[in-house]
Amino acid sequence: MGVIDDRPLTNLASDSYWATSTTNVAIGSDGMRVYFGSEPTHRTFDIRRFEGDASTTLTSVDGGPYVNAPLMPVDEAYVYFYSGTTVQRASKSSASVAQTVVDAKPGHPSRAVIDPWSLYWIDERGLHVAPKGGGTVVDLAAVSQPYSLDQTTDYVVWTSASGLSKIRK
Numbered sequence: 001m002g003v004i005d006d007r008p009l010t011n012l013a014s015d016s017y018w019a020t021s022t023t024n025v026a027i028g029s030d031g032m033r034v035y036f037g038s039e040p041t042h043r044t045f046d047i048r049r050f051e052g053d054a055s056t057t058l059t060s061v062d063g064g065p066y067v068n069a070p071l072m073p074v075d076e077a078y079v080y081f082y083s084g085t086t087v088q089r090a091s092k093s094s095a096s097v098a099q100t101v102v103d104a105k106p107g108h109p110s111r112a113v114i115d116p117w118s119l120y121w122i123d124e125r126g127l128h129v130a131p132k133g134g135g136t137v138v139d140l141a142a143v144s145q146p147y148s149l150d151q152t153t154d155y156v157v158w159t160s161a162s163g164l165s166k167i168r169k
Helices: 017-022
Strands: 002-004 007-009 023-028 034-037 044-051 054-062 078-083 085-092 099-104 111-114 118-121 126-131 138-141 146-151 157-158 165-167
Touching: 023 078, 044 078, 054 078, 054 085, 078 111, 099 118, 099 126, 111 146, 118 146, 126 146, 126 157, 138 165
Parallel strands: none
Antiparallel strands: 002 007, 023 034, 034 044, 044 054, 078 085, 085 099, 111 118, 118 126, 126 138, 146 157, 157 165
16 A cells, blocks of 8 residues: 555555456446456456455456457446447346447447436447447447547537547437
8 A cells, every 4th residue: 555645545456356367458437336347368358346355257258359448337237348349238236147238330339428318439430329228329420530438418529530529419
């Protein structure tokens, strides 16, 4: 443990799983718990919940070149993540099989945000939206080289090679 500005700094993920994982690439929070995605081997990607001094695997999916996300959206019931051409979700409360929310073929989702009703994501083709429970995908905007994605109450905003943009939800 270290100290910065007289505040204690604690290494939250010091369990043996974290130490042996090859890549720890994603993080999300619901304000109470932290969720992270890690790659214990080059063949699997685990979504884990961190509580106390240990982490618990919620689901595992096949690994691959498009399995990563720096930020994972989290709502009242699920943690959302990307795997290949899909956006998937896993239950926050217990281990389960991941559910595919949307298959974005031929795109590879790289960032996502959620609101109470919808899942918004960007990929190589642009900005898209679908119901959080799955359903019809709507293409909202063509986006060249998307970098980041966020939202306000009324807008989805993103940065790309073209600058900062927004679109009404």
